[in-house]
Every structure is written in C-alpha cells, then in structure tokens.
Amino acid sequence: MIVIFCDSVIDHRTVEPDYEEEWESAIKAGFNTSLISYEELTKGNILGALRLIKPINNKEEAIYRGWMLTPKQYKLLYKGLLDKNVHLINSPTEYNHCHYLPNSYSRIESITPKSNWTTNLNEASILELTNEFGDNSIIVKDFVKSEKHNWDDACFIPNASDPIKVKSVVDKFIELRGASINEGLVFRQFEELEFLIEHSMSGMPLTKEFRIFFHNDEVVKVFDYWDEGEYGETKPELNKFKEIAKSIDSNFFTMDVAKKKNGDWIIMELGDGQVSGLPDNAVMSEFYFLLKEKIK
Ligand SMILES: Nc1ncnc2c1ncn2[C@@H]1O[C@H](COP(=O)(O)OP(=O)(O)O)[C@@H](O)[C@H]1O
Ligand SMILES: [Mg+2]
DSSP: OEEEEEBOSSOTTSBOGGGHHHHHHHHHTTOEEEEEOHHHHHHTOHHHHTTTOOOOSSOEEEEEOSSOOOHHHHHHHHHHHHTTTEEESSOHHHHHHHHSHHHHHHHHGGGSOOEEEESOOSHHHHHHHHHTTTTOOEEEEESSOBOGGGHHHHTEESOTTOHHHHHHHHHHHHHHHGGGOOSSEEEEEOOOBOEEEEOTTTOOEEEOEEEEEEETTEEEEEEESOSSSOOTTOOOOHHHHHHHHTTSOOSEEEEEEEEBTTSOEEEEEEEETTTOOOOTTOOHHHHHHHHHHHHO
16 A cells, blocks of 8 residues: 655655655555655646656555645546556545535435535525525535634624625635635534634634544544644544444545534534545554554
C-alpha cells in the first residue's frame, strides 16, 4: 500500500510541509510513500503531476492524503494513477459519494439534519428551499464546505422564513466562497448541540463533535473534532454509526458526528478519508499505525 502526498511548492522532491508529520508517520507504520504535484494536477497537467510516480508491473493499492480535490481533479488523478498500475482506494464515484452531501444524503437521512439543495443560485429557487424550514433556524453551505468561521454573516440563519436575512447570509456565503464554490447550495436545519466553547479566533460556537475514520466499514480511530474546549467524558455511541457506515459506498471515509443538547447523536457530515484533515490533537503515528493494522 502506497500513501501518496502532495509535494512542496518550493522543493518538488519533498512533501508539502503541512503533511510532513503524516508522511513520516506513514513511513514509520510501514507504508510506502510517493509524491504528486497538486499544482500540476489542478492545472490539469496529469503527466506533470505524476512525474515522480513510476509505473509498476504488479497492481498496487494506494491512498491519497492531501488537499481536497474536485470530482474532476480526483477522476484525473485516479485514471492517471491507474495507467501506472496504482489503484486508489476509492473510485471516482466512491469519492463523490462522501464528498458531496447530496450524494450520500439518502443513506444518512434518518440521523442527519434535514437538508435540501439546489444548483440554481437565483433568489426564487433559494427562497423556495428555505421556506421548507418554516420558522426554524438553518445553516447554509455548498455541496462540500461551509463558512463556519463567518458564522453570523455567512453560515447561520436564525429564522428561515426571514427573506432579508436569508438573502444577506447567502450573498455573503457566495461572495466568500467565490470561484471555489462547490456545485451549489445546501440548506440544513439547525440542531441545538452540546456547547463546548467559543472558537478563540472566529468566535464560532464550538460543540461536542467527533471525527470517525472508517476503513471498510470498520472504525480506525475516533478523534475529538475541535482542539479547544473540554470534552469531558463524552464519547460517541458507535454502534448506530457503524450500522450506517455499512450503507456508505466508500472504502475509506470520515463521519463527523455531534451530540445534541437533548442527548441524541447526529451525523454532521461525511468526507472522503483521503482529504479529511486529522485534527491538531491527533497523534499521527498512532493513526497511521492503526490504519496499517486495518489494511494489512
Ligand atoms: N445543522 C446544523 N446544526 C447545528 N450546527 C451545525 C449544523 N451544520 C453545521 N453546524 C456547525 O457548523 C460546523 C460546520 O459545518 P459542516 O457541515 O461540518 O461544514 P464544513 O464542511 O465547513 O466543516 C459544524 O462542525 C457544526 O459545528
Ligand atoms: Mg465539518
């Protein structure tokens, strides 16, 4: 199994500094490692991106650990690697399944905030969606990311039936996401979660959330999602989430879960395991060791 990282823009033969500890941990755990150029990949230059990947005779499995890729970029990477006999753990369809919330929504619907979405950004389509939430509070995001650190201006809408607030928050969200907006807008019913602390930089209300890494539907590791605040004894009840994981069409993914004020647990979002960050509190050597145990 190869773990493929992005190179550093300064020196193409070394790993991107943000992933250095992961790279070292992967090697220590017994993985082979390789580098690709994220810069060239995003330019569409797959030959340049895979310059350092040698074609091999016998098929080898691989995991990418790097920056988020659009479905188009992931497909390019997947196919380019396949041509060299390197098989990424998730097919492009499997990648998209967890990357875009609407793709997996039907699988997690019973345990995630009610959501709707549109690729049409005109005001009428937006208000049609937000009206479905009545007077409830909602949040807005695109098919992948929110502007959570601009909570009051570009994420949280206190009353879904207030068209002026809907417009101002959505406009700000679209402005901040700019060209990097993923596909369209998602609106989600706001759930009262167990409060942790206010984020020291953005002031966003942090709540008791966890990131669970799954490999072939087995839990690799559960992390506290935030690096601030006291989680106390709170730990997610995994059985329910393991059951849902079986219905997710991906071999390596994350499930972010949160505890509601009323004690219930919900899924916040899924992500492809290759592009989901490890929190700062993660002991990376332990994570790669556990991953290696699962992959064997
Ligand atoms: N429906 C919701 N109810 C309550 N809090 C939410 C809801 N959606 C998002 N949040 C809060 O906003 C954060 C960011 O939302 P998330 O969907 O995970 O987007 P991102 O992809 O930007 O992390 C979550 O970690 C959670 O704290
Ligand atoms: Mg998140």
